[in-house]
Amino acid sequence: MSGSARDASPDEQVDAFRAIYPVTVxxxxxxxxxxxxxxxxxxxxxxxxxxxxxxCFERVGYTSLASQSxxxxxLAATDCRxxxxxxxxxxxxxxxxxxxxxxxxxxxxxAVMSHRxxxxxxxxxxxxxxxxxxxxxxxxxxxxxxxxxEQLRRRD
Amino acid sequence: MSGSARDASPDEQVDAFRAIYPVTVxxxxxxxxxxxxxxxxxxxxxxxxxxxxxxCFERVGYTSLASQSxxxxxLAATDCRxxxxxxxxxxxxxxxxxxxxxxxxxxxxxAVMSHRxxxxxxxxxxxxxxxxxxxxxxxxxxxxxxxxxEQLRRRD
Amino acid sequence: MSGSARDASPDEQVDAFRAIYPVTVxxxxxxxxxxxxxxxxxxxxxxxxxxxxxxCFERVGYTSLASQSxxxxxLAATDCRxxxxxxxxxxxxxxxxxxxxxxxxxxxxxAVMSHRxxxxxxxxxxxxxxxxxxxxxxxxxxxxxxxxxEQLRRRD
Amino acid sequence: MSGSARDASPDEQVDAFRAIYPVTVxxxxxxxxxxxxxxxxxxxxxxxxxxxxxxCFERVGYTSLASQSxxxxxLAATDCRxxxxxxxxxxxxxxxxxxxxxxxxxxxxxAVMSHRxxxxxxxxxxxxxxxxxxxxxxxxxxxxxxxxxEQLRRRD
Numbered sequence: 001m002s003g004s005a006r007d008a009s010p011d012e013q014v015d016a017f018r019a020i021y022p023v024t025v026x027x028x029x030x031x032x033x034x035x036x037x038x039x040x041x042x043x044x045x046x047x048x049x050x051x052x053x054x055x056c057f058e059r060v061g062y063t064s065l066a067s068q069s070x071x072x073x074x075l076a077a078t079d080c081r082x083x084x085x086x087x088x089x090x091x092x093x094x095x096x097x098x099x100x101x102x103x104x105x106x107x108x109x110x111a112v113m114s115h116r117x118x119x120x121x122x123x124x125x126x127x128x129x130x131x132x133x134x135x136x137x138x139x140x141x142x143x144x145x146x147x148x149x150e151q152l153r154r155r156d
Numbered sequence: 157m158s159g160s161a162r163d164a165s166p167d168e169q170v171d172a173f174r175a176i177y178p179v180t181v182x183x184x185x186x187x188x189x190x191x192x193x194x195x196x197x198x199x200x201x202x203x204x205x206x207x208x209x210x211x212c213f214e215r216v217g218y219t220s221l222a223s224q225s226x227x228x229x230x231l232a233a234t235d236c237r238x239x240x241x242x243x244x245x246x247x248x249x250x251x252x253x254x255x256x257x258x259x260x261x262x263x264x265x266x267a268v269m270s271h272r273x274x275x276x277x278x279x280x281x282x283x284x285x286x287x288x289x290x291x292x293x294x295x296x297x298x299x300x301x302x303x304x305x306e307q308l309r310r311r312d
Numbered sequence: 313m314s315g316s317a318r319d320a321s322p323d324e325q326v327d328a329f330r331a332i333y334p335v336t337v338x339x340x341x342x343x344x345x346x347x348x349x350x351x352x353x354x355x356x357x358x359x360x361x362x363x364x365x366x367x368c369f370e371r372v373g374y375t376s377l378a379s380q381s382x383x384x385x386x387l388a389a390t391d392c393r394x395x396x397x398x399x400x401x402x403x404x405x406x407x408x409x410x411x412x413x414x415x416x417x418x419x420x421x422x423a424v425m426s427h428r429x430x431x432x433x434x435x436x437x438x439x440x441x442x443x444x445x446x447x448x449x450x451x452x453x454x455x456x457x458x459x460x461x462e463q464l465r466r467r468d
Numbered sequence: 469m470s471g472s473a474r475d476a477s478p479d480e481q482v483d484a485f486r487a488i489y490p491v492t493v494x495x496x497x498x499x500x501x502x503x504x505x506x507x508x509x510x511x512x513x514x515x516x517x518x519x520x521x522x523x524c525f526e527r528v529g530y531t532s533l534a535s536q537s538x539x540x541x542x543l544a545a546t547d548c549r550x551x552x553x554x555x556x557x558x559x560x561x562x563x564x565x566x567x568x569x570x571x572x573x574x575x576x577x578x579a580v581m582s583h584r585x586x587x588x589x590x591x592x593x594x595x596x597x598x599x600x601x602x603x604x605x606x607x608x609x610x611x612x613x614x615x616x617x618e619q620l621r622r623r624d
Contacts, residue, residue: 028183031210032203032353036346036400042518042543043344046511047188054187054244075510079547088210088348188511190504192556197500198387199358206354231354235391244504340495343522344515359500366499366556400522 010118014093017113017120021095022152023056031088040086045122046078049110052094053126056108060148070134071142076105080124090116097154104138105129106149166274170249173269173276177251178308179212187244196242201278202234205266208250209282212264216304226290227298232261236280246272253310260294261285262305322430326405329425329432333407334464335368343400352398357434358390361422364406365438368420372460382446383454388417392436402428409466416450417441418461478586482561485581485588489563490620491524499556508554513590514546517578520562521594524576528616538602539610544573548592558584565622572606573597574617 008016018024027048035041057063057073066072086092092112099107107125114121130141141149164172174180183204191197213219213229222228242248248268255263261283268278286297297305320328330336339360347353369375369385378384398404404424411419417439424434442453453461476484486492495516503509525531525541534540554560560580567575573595580590598609609617 025184027186028181028207030183030203030207032206032347032355034348035344036348036350038348041344042546043511043514046514047186050188050510051184051186075550077547077549078510079545081545082543188503188509191500192502192504192506194504198362198390199355199500202355202358231394233391233393234354235389237389238387337496339498340493340519342495342515342519344518359498362500363496363498 008118010115013118014113014115017093017095017111020154021093021097021111022154023052023059023097024093024095025051025055027051027092027094029086029088029090029092034088038087040088042080042082045080045082045112045124048092048094048112048122049078049080049096049124049126052096052110053108053128056096056098056152060145060152062145065142065145066133071130071132071139073128074131076127076129078124078126080110080122082122084114084117084119084121086112086114086121087116090114092121096152098149098152099125099154101141101146101149101153104140106141109154164274166271169274170269170271173249173251173267176310177249177253177267178310179208179215179253180249180251181207181211183207183248183250185242185244185246185248190244194243196244198236198238201236201238201268201280204248204250204268204278205234205236205252205280205282208252208266209264209284212252212254212308216301216308218301221298221301222289227286227288227295229284230287232283232285234280234282236266236278238278240270240273240275240277242268242270242277243272246270248277252308254305254308255281255310257297257302257305257309260296262297265310320430322427325430326425326427329405329407329423332466333405333409333423334466335364335371335409336405336407337363337367339363339404339406341398341400341402341404346400350399352400354392354394357392357394357424357436360404360406360424360434361390361392361408361436361438364408364422365420365440368408368410368464372457372464374457377454377457378445383442383444383451385440386443388439388441390436390438392422392434394434396426396429396431396433398424398426398433399428402426404433408464410461410464411437411466413453413458413461413465416452418453421466476586478583481586482581482583485561485563485579488622489561489565489579490622491520491527491565492561492563493519493523495519495560495562497554497556497558497560502556506555508556510548510550513548513550513554513580513592516560516562516580516590517546517548517564517592517594520564520578521576521596524564524566524620528613528620530613533610533613534601539598539600539607541596542599542606544595544597546592546594548578548590550590552582552585552587552589554580554582554589555584558582560589564620566617566620567593567622569609569614569617569621572608574609577622
């Protein structure tokens with residue numbers, strides 16, 4: 001934002017966010033997601049990440065592949081940096097893009113944008129492993145999935 | 157629906173639902189809300205009800221009254237009849253209207269409409285008691301709240 | 313309690329509770345189950361009910377029957393009356409007994425006992441329907457389940 | 469465990485776990501914590517971490533300090549590596565010890581031990597920042613908290 005003549009509005013920030021994250025989902029913050037500190041509880045951010053992750057799996061064809069072949073994704077690790085407390089009422093956009101892609105795994109980046117603030121409330125990532133549910137072991141990423149993941153890749 | 161020349165589409169059903177329930181909130185079903193039966197877990201329906209309830213409290217001025225005076229609402233009882241299993245992906249409209257209004261309490265009716273099916277997935281109600289948080293006891297419904305509740309009332 | 317020489321202690325109340333409810337599960341209240349009102353959120357009580365329900369299904373052999381034959385239980389309706397706010401830290405005992413048993417359904421009663429207070433924090437019930445998952449329709453209660461349910465029955 | 473004449477039993481593994489983690493909480497896995505993959509959902513592991521974190525805050529006196537002075541802890545970041553899927557029925561022990569302690573923050577390590585398997589199901593950590601809720605800014609760790617944290621410290 002530095003060097004701009006004026007600060008961007010929350011709406012403009014949300015638009016800018018969507019331009020960076022190729023897969024996004026809008027989610028209304030539920031009152032009941034707040035905890036005794038009167039902020040959205042930390043585990044709910046991971047639910048927001050999950051919602052974007054599942055949407056991304058659908059986009060790259062992983063959901064249908066898994067149901068047909070038993071070759072699917074497994075979340076091996078995830079993390080989150082909390083930058084802004086969220087409160088009800090608000091709507092967040094949970095977004096994701098793909099980072100490093102390995103032989104049998106890849107990194108998915110997440111961020112949660114608060115519409116109320118026009119600021120990113122949390123950022124994180126997940127490491128997803130390519131798995132053969134039937135055999136119970138990791139396998140090389142299926143070619144068709146790798147191709148689709150490349151379309152959603154972003155190098156920081 | 158009997159006697160109609162054709163069945164209403166899901167979109168028409170959602171519109172009809174909104175005409176009945178004066179307070180409604182649209183909520184995307186999260187994948188993670190499904191349980192091991194691969195349906196949305198039963199407790200999540202009560203979260204959908206709660207989201208409509210909080211929205212209704214805001215509409216009638218109960219949220220601001222409670223923060224100013226300490227006179228607020230308490231959920232004393234609630235129930236739900238499950239009519240349709242919900243699955244991801246779907247969006248629901250959670251709606252509410254007011255039923256019987258007593259001296260110190262009132263009934264709030266809930267329903268959750270599935271956009272995917274164009275059918276009501278669950279119905280229920282809650283009994284809300286007027287409470288003085290400071291004194292720790294129930295009190296007559298504040299007049300300004302009663303007036304607003306009357307606007308959202310519906311006799312079955 | 314009226315007529316007793318002294319009030320029963322919380323521990324005695326928990327013991328008395330266990331004598332009434334033939335299926336019980338002890339559950340530590342999690343801090344994160346409290347909401348912005350700094351009480352355990354209403355939907356969590358239904359999670360406590362569910363935990364007792366699943367335990368009861370195991371006790372009567374419904375879990376193994378469902379996995380073998382596809383004849384299983386479905387929760388058709390449930391309700392809860394909130395009598396006492398729960399706060400962390402506490403441990404609750406969630407208990408259940410069987411009420412009316414019909415041709416294709418039965419009633420399960422629930423209660424949640426707070427160890428901290430030695431008092432029942434919530435009561436409710438569920439209507440459980442006997443279902444053939446394969447055929448997608450309700451069926452008469454399997455005889456072996458009915459027999460077991462009778463063992464856990466209590467007439468109020 | 470290498471070099472041992474025999475494998476340790478699950479119970480022995482849980483005992484060994486308790487010897488490493490100075491703050492532990494036992495938590496029964498709820499059936500309803502499983503998702504459509506029929507494993508405990510990823511966000512629930514962070515709830516298990518949180519339960520151990522809150523217990524640790526109480527142990528070091530942070531809970532009472534925060535309520536008295538407004539000097540309290542804030543979770544700035546957290547991560548989890550999933551090593552074993554959890555399923556109902558099981559009981560987990562969620563444990564924590566303190567890692568690096570800085571001027572205004574410290575690291576808390578977490579792990580979740582499955583009693584069913586006698587194996588660690590997940591490991592992670594959190595970065596906790598010392599905060600003045602009233603002033604809305606981070607502050608040096610209060611001396612009495614730092615002293616208590618040192619007692620729970622473990623160098624890997």
